[in-house]
Amino acid sequence: MAKKQSSEVTRDLLRAHDLRPTRQRMALAKLLFPKPGHKQHVTADALFAQATKAKTGVSLATVYNTLHQFTEAGLLREVSVSSATYFDTNTSPHHHVLDEDTGMLTDLKPGRLALTGIPRPPRGSQVTSVDVIVRMRKKA
Amino acid sequence: MAKKQSSEVTRDLLRAHDLRPTRQRMALAKLLFPKPGHKQHVTADALFAQATKAKTGVSLATVYNTLHQFTEAGLLREVSVSSATYFDTNTSPHHHVLDEDTGMLTDLKPGRLALTGIPRPPRGSQVTSVDVIVRMRKKA
């Protein structure tokens, strides 16, 4: 049986990452890490919905705060790009570098970055695009 | 001197892609393709600002419509991911497949997809992340 991670374990996890074990963080951590090794992808909205269903008193703002705190602590990894969409007049396949400080997007010289092993799509589906975005930022 | 692409050339470009050469599309095409081979990245907002500065009467909605039409026509390539951010409890480096029909994000088996030739960041900068997102969708 998939037993829920104990409060004690969760508390220790938070403490180990310098996060005060508040009621809200405990609840969210239990949803995110029900047991060691359990992997999942979650959006802020989905997590908020789960927390709400579980009658945890947690606001959406707290879900966002917590997800970012957990990410900073290394408990989560964020997957996304700048929310803006760029349109590139270069229509040949190539990849991009995004300067997070300025928002500037530049092409990666084609051929420099190689990508192999793109999975075959299931029958009836097609790969619409493969985007590689290397994000760079000034050192703190 | 970098001469602006003539109206004639622009008109032909649009016609060749089954797009009526309206005043608005002509203006935007000239901004996007000032001369053959000129490559650039542009956001809807930035293009709208350019068009506005050039005193072209073009609405923001038209800029969006036009960018998408040009993309469908193959004149542009869109660079972005789903606007939502996902948080992944798997913090080890790996890449993702996004099912565009359902919004479901799944991990790519590590090792399957290999990435080589990631550029060295300029001094003082660091690579914050390298995201590879393979997008799939059901065939039309």
Next chain:
DNA sequence: CAACAGTTTAGAGTTATTCTAATCTACATT
């Protein structure tokens, strides 16, 4: 040049996320 399909538009609506500033709480210290 009439007619209509295709296009444009202002402004409202949506979605995902961040901000604000007031309230609350964990916990180190008394």
Next chain:
DNA sequence: AATGTAGATTAGAATAACTCTAAACTGTTG
């Protein structure tokens, strides 16, 4: 154990990037 306070939470407003709607306009075809 009570207290002080830095840290945390919250409701709701604000923002950003689009998308939608439905009315007005325009290229093109006959």
